[in-house]
Amino acid sequence: MSETALKKVTEYTPEEVEKVSNWINTEDYKEKNFAREALVINPAHACQPLGAQMVATSFEGSLPFVHGSQGCASYFRSTFSRHYREPAAATCDAMTEDGAVFGGQNNLFEGLENAYTLYKPKMMPVYTTCMPEVIGDDLTAFIKNAKQKGHIPEDLPVPYANTPSFNGTHIHGYDAMLKSILAYLTKGQKIEGKCTGKLNLIPGFDGNVGNIREYKRILDLFEIPYTVLADSSDVFDSGCDGHYELYSGGTKLEDAAESINGKATISMQKFSSVTTMKWIDENFSGVNEVMPMPFGVAKTDAFILKLSELFDKPVPEALKKERALAVDAMTDAHQYLHGKKFAVYGDPDYVIGIISFLLEMGARPWHVVISRGTKKVKKEIEAVLETSMYGEGCTVHVNKDLWHMRSLLMTDPVEGMIGDTHGKFAARDAKIPLFRIGFPIIDRVNLHRNPVVGYQGAITMLTMIANKFLDIKDETCEDQWFEMMR
Amino acid sequence: MAERKPIEGITKERTEKLIEETLACMPEKAQKKRAPHLGPNDPSSSVCAVKSNRKVVPGVMSQRGCAYAGAKGVVWGPIRDMVHVSHGPVGCGVYSWGTRRNLMQGINGVTSFALDFTSDFQERDIVYGGDAKLEKLLDEANELFPLAKGFSVLSECPVGLIGDDINAVTKKKEAEYDKLVVPCNCEGFRGVSQSLGHHISNDSIRDHIIGRYEFAEEAGPYDVALIGDYNIGGDVWAAKPILEEIGLNVKSVWTGDGEVEKIAATHTVKLNLIHCYRSMNYMCKVMEEKWGIPWLEYNFFGPTKIEESLRAIGELFDDTIKANVEKVIAKYKPIMQAVLDEYKPRLEGKTAMLFVGGLRHRHTVGAYEDLGIEITGSGYEFAHQDDYDRTQPEMAKDTIIYDDVSEFELEKFVEEFKPDLIGSGIKEKYVFQKSGIPFRQMHSWDYSGPYHGYEGFEVFARDIDMAINSPTWKLVKSPF
Numbered sequence A: 001m002s003e004t005a006l007k008k009v010t011e012y013t014p015e016e017v018e019k020v021s022n023w024i025n026t027e028d029y030k031e032k033n034f035a036r037e038a039l040v041i042n043p044a045h046a047c048q049p050l051g052a053q054m055v056a057t058s059f060e061g062s063l064p065f066v067h068g069s070q071g072c073a074s075y076f077r078s079t080f081s082r083h084y085r086e087p088a089a090a091t092c093d094a095m096t097e098d099g100a101v102f103g104g105q106n107n108l109f110e111g112l113e114n115a116y117t118l119y120k121p122k123m124m125p126v127y128t129t130c131m132p133e134v135i136g137d138d139l140t141a142f143i144k145n146a147k148q149k150g151h152i153p154e155d156l157p158v159p160y161a162n163t164p165s166f167n168g169t170h171i172h173g174y175d176a177m178l179k180s181i182l183a184y185l186t187k188g189q190k191i192e193g194k195c196t197g198k199l200n201l202i203p204g205f206d207g208n209v210g211n212i213r214e215y216k217r218i219l220d221l222f223e224i225p226y227t228v229l230a231d232s233s234d235v236f237d238s239g240c241d242g243h244y245e246l247y248s249g250g251t252k253l254e255d256a257a258e259s260i261n262g263k264a265t266i267s268m269q270k271f272s273s274v275t276t277m278k279w280i281d282e283n284f285s286g287v288n289e290v291m292p293m294p295f296g297v298a299k300t301d302a303f304i305l306k307l308s309e310l311f312d313k314p315v316p317e318a319l320k321k322e323r324a325l326a327v328d329a330m331t332d333a334h335q336y337l338h339g340k341k342f343a344v345y346g347d348p349d350y351v352i353g354i355i356s357f358l359l360e361m362g363a364r365p366w367h368v369v370i371s372r373g374t375k376k377v378k379k380e381i382e383a384v385l386e387t388s389m390y391g392e393g394c395t396v397h398v399n400k401d402l403w404h405m406r407s408l409l410m411t412d413p414v415e416g417m418i419g420d421t422h423g424k425f426a427a428r429d430a431k432i433p434l435f436r437i438g439f440p441i442i443d444r445v446n447l448h449r450n451p452v453v454g455y456q457g458a459i460t461m462l463t464m465i466a467n468k469f470l471d472i473k474d475e476t477c478e479d480q481w482f483e484m485m486r
Numbered sequence B: 001m002a003e004r005k006p007i008e009g010i011t012k013e014r015t016e017k018l019i020e021e022t023l024a025c026m027p028e029k030a031q032k033k034r035a036p037h038l039g040p041n042d043p044s045s046s047v048c049a050v051k052s053n054r055k056v057v058p059g060v061m062s063q064r065g066c067a068y069a070g071a072k073g074v075v076w077g078p079i080r081d082m083v084h085v086s087h088g089p090v091g092c093g094v095y096s097w098g099t100r101r102n103l104m105q106g107i108n109g110v111t112s113f114a115l116d117f118t119s120d121f122q123e124r125d126i127v128y129g130g131d132a133k134l135e136k137l138l139d140e141a142n143e144l145f146p147l148a149k150g151f152s153v154l155s156e157c158p159v160g161l162i163g164d165d166i167n168a169v170t171k172k173k174e175a176e177y178d179k180l181v182v183p184c185n186c187e188g189f190r191g192v193s194q195s196l197g198h199h200i201s202n203d204s205i206r207d208h209i210i211g212r213y214e215f216a217e218e219a220g221p222y223d224v225a226l227i228g229d230y231n232i233g234g235d236v237w238a239a240k241p242i243l244e245e246i247g248l249n250v251k252s253v254w255t256g257d258g259e260v261e262k263i264a265a266t267h268t269v270k271l272n273l274i275h276c277y278r279s280m281n282y283m284c285k286v287m288e289e290k291w292g293i294p295w296l297e298y299n300f301f302g303p304t305k306i307e308e309s310l311r312a313i314g315e316l317f318d319d320t321i322k323a324n325v326e327k328v329i330a331k332y333k334p335i336m337q338a339v340l341d342e343y344k345p346r347l348e349g350k351t352a353m354l355f356v357g358g359l360r361h362r363h364t365v366g367a368y369e370d371l372g373i374e375i376t377g378s379g380y381e382f383a384h385q386d387d388y389d390r391t392q393p394e395m396a397k398d399t400i401i402y403d404d405v406s407e408f409e410l411e412k413f414v415e416e417f418k419p420d421l422i423g424s425g426i427k428e429k430y431v432f433q434k435s436g437i438p439f440r441q442m443h444s445w446d447y448s449g450p451y452h453g454y455e456g457f458e459v460f461a462r463d464i465d466m467a468i469n470s471p472t473w474k475l476v477k478s479p480f
């Protein structure tokens, strides 16, 4: 652009606008869109430290501590508060320009001391933003020094995880932080031959507190003693009684310490617990299992059978009845979902679960998008699709974002979309409903409280989806097709 | 301006004692650092004693964000016809996507771009640098969004640490595309808050945007620009019509629902009207120095301040405009009176405490007072001395002023003053609601709005009444 002549402010003509509006819905545009190599548009994933914070906050009396830039810390807190409509305490050592030059040790010292004095936590898990990761801060040494110099007591648990955002996503931050906290708390706690008889249950990165409560309810029905490792349910869902508790809920530190002597450990999410489960395999006494998230009947069956097998207990009558009720609901309402095509996106473990449920209903998960993932993720999802004739013709797109998704929706339409709030723009353009299952949900209330796992979760999803389709029919059909029954 | 009458029960001793007791809970070093940021208000002094715009004290749980947030979220994001690239890893862009409520017109993805564009840095970009990726992604964006009027590149933390030169890339691409391609070095570790991000963005506008376009139509005597209204919840759409009603010609808006070419042509207007002084005063001063454009701070919150502001604006124009101002004021007076008649009886005598960004306290005090609500405490997340100096006279004597307040401090202050309402942000909201205290988010208007202008006051009054008088609060105390 030349420096001298001033350009005139211009408006596009309606024709120009219409031309491009149409073009972005075409095959030609889709091809160009899918040829993108550098630009990411509307990703459906977040950064590592967000996942780390989810774990760090889910232990009793635990205050998450962000080592790095204050802006990131504010973003994480806001994100959780918007999703859960709950407080999300976390503190930060607020590194600035001089920290970039000299490293963040002094910030960490001061930050730990202030946070400890003001908020009296029982534990302060530390995790990092991009900045200290780029400059290479040595957290092992920093934390040791902080204790030696008396900034915090020697015996205060300060586990830490490196969570570089340029490597992996929020689910990897979750994994790294969980492993670090467990390694810290269980150190020296293993007693040969001792078994607490308890199950350790790892929910994984799950923004639905109802899911975690549903796991607990199922375990209670079985009368299996358990510890949920990183239990966010009461942390991110506390009552309003006129009194704010900074630390509400969370896994008890003693229970976490004892988890190493448990009878069994089950992870409910494979991809967000890879390193944690590997470490547990090497260190815990009990049996370890990774289960798919129990979305739909078959995957819930698998979970229930696994519990029955591991703890040698019969399936409780109440659960048998629940299963029958779920199947009853699904057979009654199958016609509203059968053959319907869906677009599904989100974290791999969630997506696999949602797909299984859809296939059970005879619905077709037509476009599946994982915005950051490996070949392994892709293969695993494809394997699920291959289990059913309704998976035929469905495609899995890994490392594609929600702008790619938009092209898919416009060139090869589907009837509904399932994922977190971020898909609402694509859904609107495609004029299809978005069923909000995932994280974050920042535009609807209470969805994070209703479980979508287990037999009850299947009924919840079915109700939400089928009734929405019926609403649409009632709202949009011509008068002569408007009728009493549906 | 007449000093406000003291608020019953609020004394210097009480406020000072509260501050002292709060500080006493901190380690010595933190006490020393925090003490200058807290104090009782003294409306008689022209310089506010409370210090501001200093580094966050590590570990205390400040509510502040970063320079990137100030740049992307505040200044750039609302410009609707540009593609704004969050350059670096994925997080920053995702968290700031759609979370400020700067509404915009246009067709999303065609003529307006409320999307999250990012380079989603991977390890190799950190090791080998991200400039090549930036070039490529700009090419891709230029192809896929042909009607974009320009591009901004907003650096996140890592970019400034690995020695990338985004300025060289944007320069090259600007020449290639014959469109604005603007660099903004707003890495989050720069400065002490969002505020430096505003400043850096203003500098980018100065260096790369302003003065490069001109309006197609002839300049007129009533040409003005609206500066520092970000169209939160539709604020611009409530403010602009009033200015047009008094006969002014709003040529551009910075930056709510903004268009970049019009922003680039703003050096031709006759007057800049600035709402958010904190985030945009820099460019007003630049336009004043370079093109001799005067600027005026105005306030469109609540009928009292709207009237004051309209008259002040009228003063700068001829009798036609002045007469229009009176006509507009007279037209809205009964409408505003009806609003007050409905809500004021339920709100009179209530108190509120505020903590927001860099402007809204001093601007909204008048609106609360119109409703009969008194402000007992107030502070800013990222304001400077000049903001506090402008705030002092708006507050009653010995009310508490807190700069960059931590969660710990704010809880203590609220516990002592027991306000009927708190106006602050998402991070504070649920803390206080759990305690049974009504709360409105004052950054996002709590998903409501607009709050600017006459139209906005009706919404504001309704929302404040709804917050304070919702029957749900009566259920908080359990009978067992």
Ligand code: SF4
Residues within 6 Å of the ligand: A047, A048, A049, A069, A071, A072, A075, A128, A129, A130, A131, A165, B089, B090, B091, B092, B093, B156, B157, B158, B188
């Ligand atoms: S991507 Fe990096 S700089 Fe951005 S929010 Fe995440 S940790 Fe912070």
Ligand code: SF4
Residues within 6 Å of the ligand: B074, B230, B276, B278, B279, B356, B357, B358, B359, B360, B443
């Ligand atoms: S009104 Fe407040 S939050 Fe908004 S831009 Fe101005 S200072 Fe920032």
